[in-house]
Amino acid sequence: MTRAPLSLPPVFADWFTSRGWAPHPHQMAMLDRADRSASLLIAPTGGGKTLAGFLPSLVGLTLKPREGLHTLYISPLKALAADMRRNLTRPIAEMGLPIRVDDRSGDTSQTRKKAQRADPPHILLTTPESLALLLSYEDAPRVFLGLKRVVVDELHALAESKRGDQLMLLLTRLQAMCPDMTRVGLSATVDDPPALARYLAPHPATCEILAADPGPDPQIKMLTTDTPPPWSGGGGRYAIPEVLEAVKAHKTTLIFHNTRAQAEIFFHDLWLTNIDALPIGIHHGSLDRAQREKVEAAMVAGNLRAVVCTGSLDLGLDWGDVDLVIQVGAPKNVKRLVQRIGRAGHQYNTPSKALILPANRWEVIECQAAIQAVLDHDLDGEPRGPGPRDVLCQHILITACSAPFDADRLFAEVTSAGAYAMLTRAEFDACLDFVATGGYALKGYDRWQRLKQNSDGRWHLRDPRLTQLIRMNLGTIIDTDTLKVRMRGRGGKPLGEVEESFASSLVPGDTFLMGGQIVRFETLREMVVQVSRDRGRKPRLAVFSGTKFATSLQLSQRILSLLHNGDHSTLPAHTRDWISLQNEMSQLPRPGRILIESFPHDGRAHTCIYGFAGKNAQQTLGLLATRQMEDLGAGPLGFVATDYATLIWSLEPVSDPASLLDLGLLREGLDSWLADNALMKRSFKNAATIAGLITRNHPGQRKTGRQATFSTDILYDTLRKYDPDHLLLTLTKEEAMRGLIDFGRIEEMLAQSRGKIDHCSTDRVTPFAAPLFLEVGRVPVEGAGQEALLRAETQRLLAEAGLVQ
Amino acid sequence: MSVSSPPPTLNCYAFRFADHDLTLLPSGALWWPDQDLLCVSDLHLGKSERQARRGGHLLPPYDTRDTLMRLEADIARTKARSVLCLGDSFDDLTAANQLDGEMRQWLSRLMAGRRWIWIEGNHDPGPVEFGGTHLADCLIDTIQFRHIADPQSSFEVSGHYHPKTRLSVKGRGFSRPCMLVDRHRIILPAYGTYTGGLRSDDPVLSDLMQPNALAVLLGVPPHPVPMQRGAIGE
CATH class of the missing domain: 3.40.50.300 (P-loop containing nucleotide triphosphate hydrolases)
Structure with missing residues (x-):
């Protein structure tokens, strides 16, 4: 029998009418599909997406009033959760609905948090991190008893980070407690909706995709x-x-x-x-x-x-x-x-x-x-890799915090998350072993035990006091080490934060920009950068943390096509002239081939490789190619990389530059280069923090700067030396290869060109290579390594202080 | 025996202190040739074991062997007849007593045939069950050795603070353990593998050291720089 499951009750219809509104078709469609185990709504901003997500909850709770948590709303932003409470409270009050709404985040007071656990509201608005915390308590099954719906907002954004992976694992826990729970994802326009649907739905269930009218083209x-x-x-x-x-x-x-x-x-x-x-x-x-x-x-x-x-x-x-x-x-x-x-x-x-x-x-x-x-509505996106295992390690810890668990059941649970559906039992067991004992090759230390097995085989925390430490370190957001910036003086106004490495390079009197004003560095006191106002001096560039993106593969392909046989008439005249000059003097890069130029300039030989592989990959290519040039005796001196090309300068020209792009040689170089690489160490630190090897926050700790804990670089070096196959090193490498080092894009570039390399020798700088000479971020090739740099700088400092050795 | 080990002064930092010739090795050990004495501070042996015992962290259990390996190399290099451990040699007394058999044997092998002095530290404030001499502090010739610097003392070598220095070179940050030295005082870097550090511009260190003090950053060879100073007396 087919029956429209939920129609709009009169109180809702009247409310819409009284505002002069009518529900959007996709809002009604969501109401229709309220009982599907998972559905994904893709709608542009302003399309009434969130009301579409909540309408089935509001209607359901109105038709069948009840106690207890009914709907959990999860957003990536705390502010959004708080704002949503105000937005929902108004229609609920205006319609006089018997529904309680509350929000919960790191900013919520302890009293309110306790009250929420004791007597949950009907609708709870929260973030992935707060949900992780809620699920780490022993009373989680009671708090979530009767939960019917989970609404995930901005799913497209969450799915691009580990926060999304953690959330999906948490949903598997919730699903185990509440088998009837349905999932709703709300997303902006994405390139691959079915992939996002698989990410959201409990594997192997299907997930219906609803697309709202995208509205007119921009x-x-x-x-x-x-x-x-x-x-x-x-x-x-x-x-x-x-x-x-x-x-x-x-x-x-x-x-x-x-x-x-x-x-x-x-x-x-x-x-x-x-x-x-x-x-x-x-x-x-x-x-x-x-x-x-x-x-x-x-x-x-x-x-x-x-x-x-x-x-x-x-x-x-x-x-x-x-x-x-x-x-x-x-x-x-x-x-x-x-x-x-x-x-x-x-x-x-x-x-x-x-x-x-x-x-x-x-x-x-x-x-x-x-x-x-x-x-052309041609969106780009990287295919999702498998669910990250450092997040899984943290999930195992969270699970252990709430209650003893059975490994078989937990494995079944986590593999019901789309991103972890392909996880093997061996991979899971390695993560469990890491969480329980550290997973070291050197066994036989009974003190290396965080989890122990009960007589019935279930795993529990060896020391229940650990729950506090674990809860304080939940989440997958890794902050770079930053220091707060404050106006000098008592109660000075907080301005923001800068990276610690930038702060430590400041000397009193240095100026930089913060919030649009020039400030002058005064002192560093109790881990706070104290500044004063300064006018009229040329500021230095502050270094902030923040993500730097490389041009996507699809966009790079479009650029190549546009260059090679696209319509140049839409381009400004100055750019058209530049392109045709390049075509005359050298040639234009072509899709499916790699252009390499050789030319002398300023007494040096130059090699320019147009790989269009994105900045990270072009940077890696520069490092690996200069290593080979070192071996060939070409005397590389430095290079610079952009999203499009790598320009290398050297004492001698490279006679056969195509040989620099031999995949086997590049891979070989990569392995030895990775050994001591700052990017790898940064990846390791992230993995070690998320997986729970190290902790950032400690109970009762105040950061005084006194004998700070040693750096994770030491752990990285130690593991490489004594335990090279350790889980965290494997995870680190997998991740760095995709992200910061992006060797994958180099492999892709070589696979696409299949050895088709156009080599062009000219007697001077080519038009396309010219801008590269102006790029900042030139990397000197360090024949003698760090120590040479350091020696030069320390000698300069000594001389400056009049202390000649 | 150790034919291949480098001569004791290659890539080292040699300096005069209290009218004696001293050498800082790249590893952070202090070598006093005239006394045939090797001095190391803050080994923190058993640190990962202590962390694991207290339950919070399961750090890689390789720190003790790594520290001993480096110490063995320095002993081989200098052929020191005396070794002085300047306190906090063990991360706590339990760590000393629970050191596993292999590490215990290794340490005994290093101690065999030479004079070995354990100075008490705040982490190991009492005798440990290893041989050698146990002292609160000790005077050798004109130089006083103790764990924590005494502001009143002159010609003194101490440890405890794990000093480090951070330099920014061409936009890249280098943070290295360092030895602090002025006319009266030497503060040694921590020798143990898992040891963090206190920045040399911390007021505590600025108070202890004179205005013309040097920080010698560990490296091959060590790099001397004027010590970075914070505001004094805060």
């Missing part, structure tokens, strides 16, 4: 300027007058930057030009929370004409008044560009309006390729 253009963009660099400061004009012509503009440092410089220079004093704010992840909240509030109140921002505004509150998005610098990734553009024109059915501002000549081409990809 109006997207390149921002053209009278002055051509510079040859290299980022930041787009050359176009500040045009950006200000665009801001003036719109109500509210979001100006997105790819890095925090660039946002800071742009904001600073924007204000130097902003003679009309348009109210413009800045927002990024390294600014103090209070500062960010102030900007957000001003934005909601409609008091700002523009916000200069970074990925920190990719997600979050709907600001209905944003009518223009400006992307400064090449977007690197089409999917993110589309999601950013979606931040404008949040009214359903009005097209989003966006301007893309290339920061340099190469980016003109990339921006053009990206705009075409957006109009």
